[in-house]
Amino acid sequence: MPDRKPDVALFVTCLADVMRPNVAFAAARLIEAAGAVVHVPDAQTCCGQPGFNAGADAAARAIAERVIEAFLPYDYVVAPSGSCAGMIKTHYAALFAGEPDWLLKQEELAAKTFELTQFLHGVMNWRPEGVSLKATATYHDSCSGLRELGVKAEPRALLAGIDGLELRPLAGEEACCGFGGAFCVKYPDISGAIVADKARAIRATGADILLAGDLGCLMNMAGKLSRDGTPVRCFHVAEALAGMIEGDGI
Amino acid sequence: MSGPAATPAAFREQAAAALARPQLKVALDRATALLQGRRREVMADYPEFQAARDAAARIKDHTLENLDHYAAEFAAAAEASGAKVHWAETPEEATRIVVEICKARGAKSATRVKSMLGEEIGLPAALAAAGIERVETDLAEHIIQLADERPSHIVIPALHKTQEEVADLFQAKHARPRASDEVEALVESARHELRPKYVAADVGISGANFLIAETGSVATVTNEGNAELTTALPPCHIVTVGVEKLVPTMEHAAVFLRLLARSALGSEFTQYVTFFNGPKRAGDRDGPEEMHIVLVDNRRTDMLGGDMREMLRCIRCGACMNHCPVYSVIGGHPYGGTYPGPMGSVLTPALTSLEEAGDLPNACTLNGRCQEVCPVKIPLTDMMRAMRERQWRQGLTKARSRWAIRAWAALARRPLIYRLATRAAVIGMRRFLASNGRIRNLPLAGGWTASRDMTAPGPRTFMSEWKRGRR
Numbered sequence: 001m002p003d004r005k006p007d008v009a010l011f012v013t014c015l016a017d018v019m020r021p022n023v024a025f026a027a028a029r030l031i032e033a034a035g036a037v038v039h040v041p042d043a044q045t046c047c048g049q050p051g052f053n054a055g056a057d058a059a060a061r062a063i064a065e066r067v068i069e070a071f072l073p074y075d076y077v078v079a080p081s082g083s084c085a086g087m088i089k090t091h092y093a094a095l096f097a098g099e100p101d102w103l104l105k106q107e108e109l110a111a112k113t114f115e116l117t118q119f120l121h122g123v124m125n126w127r128p129e130g131v132s133l134k135a136t137a138t139y140h141d142s143c144s145g146l147r148e149l150g151v152k153a154e155p156r157a158l159l160a161g162i163d164g165l166e167l168r169p170l171a172g173e174e175a176c177c178g179f180g181g182a183f184c185v186k187y188p189d190i191s192g193a194i195v196a197d198k199a200r201a202i203r204a205t206g207a208d209i210l211l212a213g214d215l216g217c218l219m220n221m222a223g224k225l226s227r228d229g230t231p232v233r234c235f236h237v238a239e240a241l242a243g244m245i246e247g248d249g250i
Numbered sequence: 251m252s253g254p255a256a257t258p259a260a261f262r263e264q265a266a267a268a269l270a271r272p273q274l275k276v277a278l279d280r281a282t283a284l285l286q287g288r289r290r291e292v293m294a295d296y297p298e299f300q301a302a303r304d305a306a307a308r309i310k311d312h313t314l315e316n317l318d319h320y321a322a323e324f325a326a327a328a329e330a331s332g333a334k335v336h337w338a339e340t341p342e343e344a345t346r347i348v349v350e351i352c353k354a355r356g357a358k359s360a361t362r363v364k365s366m367l368g369e370e371i372g373l374p375a376a377l378a379a380a381g382i383e384r385v386e387t388d389l390a391e392h393i394i395q396l397a398d399e400r401p402s403h404i405v406i407p408a409l410h411k412t413q414e415e416v417a418d419l420f421q422a423k424h425a426r427p428r429a430s431d432e433v434e435a436l437v438e439s440a441r442h443e444l445r446p447k448y449v450a451a452d453v454g455i456s457g458a459n460f461l462i463a464e465t466g467s468v469a470t471v472t473n474e475g476n477a478e479l480t481t482a483l484p485p486c487h488i489v490t491v492g493v494e495k496l497v498p499t500m501e502h503a504a505v506f507l508r509l510l511a512r513s514a515l516g517s518e519f520t521q522y523v524t525f526f527n528g529p530k531r532a533g534d535r536d537g538p539e540e541m542h543i544v545l546v547d548n549r550r551t552d553m554l555g556g557d558m559r560e561m562l563r564c565i566r567c568g569a570c571m572n573h574c575p576v577y578s579v580i581g582g583h584p585y586g587g588t589y590p591g592p593m594g595s596v597l598t599p600a601l602t603s604l605e606e607a608g609d610l611p612n613a614c615t616l617n618g619r620c621q622e623v624c625p626v627k628i629p630l631t632d633m634m635r636a637m638r639e640r641q642w643r644q645g646l647t648k649a650r651s652r653w654a655i656r657a658w659a660a661l662a663r664r665p666l667i668y669r670l671a672t673r674a675a676v677i678g679m680r681r682f683l684a685s686n687g688r689i690r691n692l693p694l695a696g697g698w699t700a701s702r703d704m705t706a707p708g709p710r711t712f713m714s715e716w717k718r719g720r721r
Contacts, residue, residue: 012712014662018672019705021712028721040716045662051655053616055638055647059659066663143617176575180615182651187262187613188697193269193579194615195702223702226688248687250705 008036009071011079011088011113014046015215016236020250023215026242027080027116033242034119034126036076043070047084052091053181061095068092068105076123077113080238081214082145085115090148115145116238117154117213131243132163138170138207139237140198140221142214146174155213155237162240168205172198179220195224203230210234215250222250256400258586258598258607265584265613274581277412281403285572288516289623296512299625306509307627309502310494310563313463314554320463320496321545327466331528333541338371344546345376348455348488351542352382355486357452363470363477364388365457366404366566367492370588370601371546373455385447387476392440396423402582404589405514405568410581444476454480454538458491459565460506461543464499467525468543471510475522487529487538493545494562506565509625513567549601557636558600563626564593570620570630576613585610592620592630599637608646611637669713676708 008031016023028038047067051060067088071077079085089110096102120126139159145151159167178184178194185191198221202210210225210232212218222234233249268274293299313320325335338344352360360382362368377384386395390408394401396419401407408416417431420439429435456477460469468489470477481487497503511520530537553562571577571591582590587598587607595610604611611634621630641647661668684690689704698704 014672017712018676019707021708021710021715024712024716025721028716040713043665045665045668046658048662051659053635053638054651054655055635055640055642056655056659057639057642059655063659063662143615143619147618147622174619175573175578176615176617176619178575178615180617182654183613183615185695185697186651187265187576188700189269190265190576190579190613191615191697192701194575197575197579219705220702223688223698223704226686226703227690227701 006036006075007039008076008078008119009039009041009074011047011071011077011081011084012040012044013079013081013084013215015219016080019219020215020236022244023080023236023238026236026238026244027078029242029244030116030120030126030238031078034124036124039074041070041074047079047087048095049083049087049091050181052087052095057095064092064095064106065102068102068109071113072105072109075112076119077109078116078119079113080116080236082115082142082149082151083214083216085113086144086148088113115149115151115213117158118149118151120241121154121158128158128161128241130163131161131241133240133243133245134164135209136166136168136207137209137211137240138168138202138205139173140170140177140202140210140212140217141173142212142217143176145213151213155211158241159211159237165240168207170205171201177217177221179216181216184220191220192224195220199224199228199230202232208232209240209245209249211237211240213237218250256586256588258602258610261584261586261609261613264586265580268580268584273412273415274410275579277410277415278578278581280412281406281409282572282578285516289513289569289572290516292512292516292518296508299509299512302505302509303625303627306505306565306625307563309497309505310626313496313498314494314559314562317493317496317551317554320498321493324461324463324466324496325545327464328468328528328543329466331466332531333466333528333543336542336544337547338544339547341371341546341548344371344490344544344548345373347542347544348373348490349376349380349382351486351488351540352377352380352453355452355540357382357486359383359385359447359451360453360455361385361387361448361451361480361484362391362454363456363472363480364391364407365455365490366401366588367457367546368455368490369401370492371490371548373490382453385444385451387444387448387480388472389437389440389474389476392444393419396420400583401588402590403568403571404566404593410583448479448483451480451484453486453488454482454484455488455490456481458489458495459510460503461491461496462498462500462503462525463496465525465527467500467527469503469523469525471507471520471523473515473521478522478524481524481526481538482536485538486540487526487542489526489541489543490546491543492550493547494550494564510565510567513569513623513625553600558596558633560628561593561596561600561633563628564597565626566593567625569623569625573619573623575615575617575619592634593628596628596630596633596637604637604641604644604646608641611635611641669711672711673714676711679704679707680709
């Protein structure tokens with residue numbers, strides 16, 4: 001690591017950009033607090049995952065190329081999402097099979113790309129100071145972050161540094177919430193039944209706040225809890241760590 | 251085959267029907283909690299799980315790469331021990347061989363041990379057509395036969411039925427009136443029905459969990475003892491088995507036995523593991539006079555050369571479906587084919603076609619838990635995605651999805667236009683805000699808002715606010 005502060009490109013994610021800007025502002029604040037300089041590359045849109053998961057590899061590849069070009073110049077790329085970071089780190093290689101030049105670039109980008117909590121905890125060795133939140137919360141492990149990147153201990157270690165926050169275990173915390181990207185609109189009744197199970201498990205914890213590391217899952221669970229009239233507020237883990245928990249949540 | 255229509259093409263309708271059955275959810279919740287819990291406990295005492303599944307995957311890959319060699323070795327060893335080995339390329343050929351063996355013996359009834367391969371080749375229907383009484387001896391298969399249904403799980407065929415439903419079914423169909431609804435009483439009632447039929451059967455038909463090439467042995471892994479009664483009492487034992495069940499030696503089989511019991515039911519070992527080596531020999535006190543082994547291909551050798559090859563590693567433990575969020579709400583029937591859950595979603599399109607089973611690889615959240623628990627490391631979610639890619643290339647993707655992805659890709663490649671579109675989307679969506687600050691009904695997202703509220707976007711995009719200097 002150079003002596004200077006590292007230059008971090010924030011991968012905003014398409015969902016945070018449109019649906020919950022607060023998550024991206026929180027991520028930017030946290031990266032800065034951890035001792036890095038935040039950049040928000042203008043050329044970013046999406047990581048390409050919707051195309052990849054639909055089997056539209058050519059479309060996904062075209063977008064992956066732009067992500068690689070836009071983000072390669074920075075020391076690190078950080079996304080407040082295990083899903084988008086996982087796409088870049090573990091799936092881009094499949095899109096450039098048989099193209100050594102692109103594979104090299106992709107590998108370089110994958111190596112410097114991190115999910116937010118893994119970057120804060122694992123790379124910058126940062127922990128929250130002076131953040132307080134008097135609440136009981138429960139945490140859902142989003143699948144892509146958990147299984148593609150191994151995000152598990154990091155958010156819990158960071159959340160343990162928040163004063164007054166009690167974290168309660170969620171039964172079935174490693175079970176999918178039923179979001180699944182396009183799955184939730186292609187098979188809405190199946191997705192709805194899965195998230196109904198998840199909402200029941202969340203209610204059973206008695207927590208007043210639900211935290212997770214991915215907006216897609218959070219919107220799914222928050223939408224179900226809200227529809228059921230359950231007064232559990234949902235926030236991204238970045239919002240909690242940055243002391244930016246306010247209002248009704250997601 | 252009896253029971254409701256089995257076709258993966260009807261996935262959506264069948265899933266909707268399954269979701270409308272509250273009793274099914276009760277059965278699924280009980281089974282899922284039990285199976286996940288037991289597996290978690292047993293794996294905590296099995297630190298070599300990762301090493302074992304690495305070894306298991308390598309053994310399977312090696313065997314599949316040399317399938318011709320091991321199949322020939324197995325056939326020679328099995329015939330040397332007195333069994334007759336038959337080769338069947340198609341399900342029709344396989345069932346014809348079985349029926350011919352039965353007819354040659356003048357068989358009127360056959361006891362059967364649960365075998366998914368038997369279901370796959372349509373053996374129950376073939377026996378019925380030949381006028382041979384079929385007696386299912388596995389407790390769950392006995393339930394399925396009485397109810398005239400299809401198995402909904404590859405290890406626990408009657409997983410979709412609650413204990414209460416089984417009690418009512420036995421009351422209606424069994425000769426003896428019910429003593430109680432307790433499991434022990436239900437088992438006793440089934441035993442009372444089945445025992446005389448074991449003795450009277452002319453033929454016993456089983457599947458196999460493993461074929462050991464070196465010794466020509468057929469191995470079955472069971473918990474009820476019905477495999478032993480089915481295969482030892484009648485004068486003729488017929489095995490129907492897929493060629494991918496081959497392993498080179500007993501030592502290799504041992505690796506799988508440890509993985510299979512733990513992955514399937516969360517137990518360290520099953521009650522019975524039996525190795526069959528040919529029919530009764532001179533001086534043996536019991537055993538069948540004849541033993542036939544029908545090796546079934548049914549597209550398996552086609553899969554060897556393509557990107558579905560890893561699916562042939564499958565040892566049918568069911569762990570993937572026990573940990574699948576989709577299976578946990580719809581059960582096994584909507585998948586249509588013989589095999590439900592994640593392994594079925596990969597295997598059924600290979601056994602039928604991607605046209606007919608087009609929904610299966612798509613009705614998955616790609617959460618990856620199935621491939622995490624798979625004891626032979628089949629990359630199930632990666633394979634489902636690969637099938638979606640093939641669907642896209644072959645023009646099988648639904649028009650609506652194609653247009654949505656094309657529109658998204660066109661925007662995502664042009665950041666400036668994308669910014670305008672996202673700003674417009676925020677403004678547009680905010681017009682639908684309800685009094686609770688969320689969206690309760692959103693055009694084009696009716697699937698979402700049918701059962702969930704939608705988060706209120708914005709108020710402006712992050713990119714536009716960041717540009718304006720907000721931090």
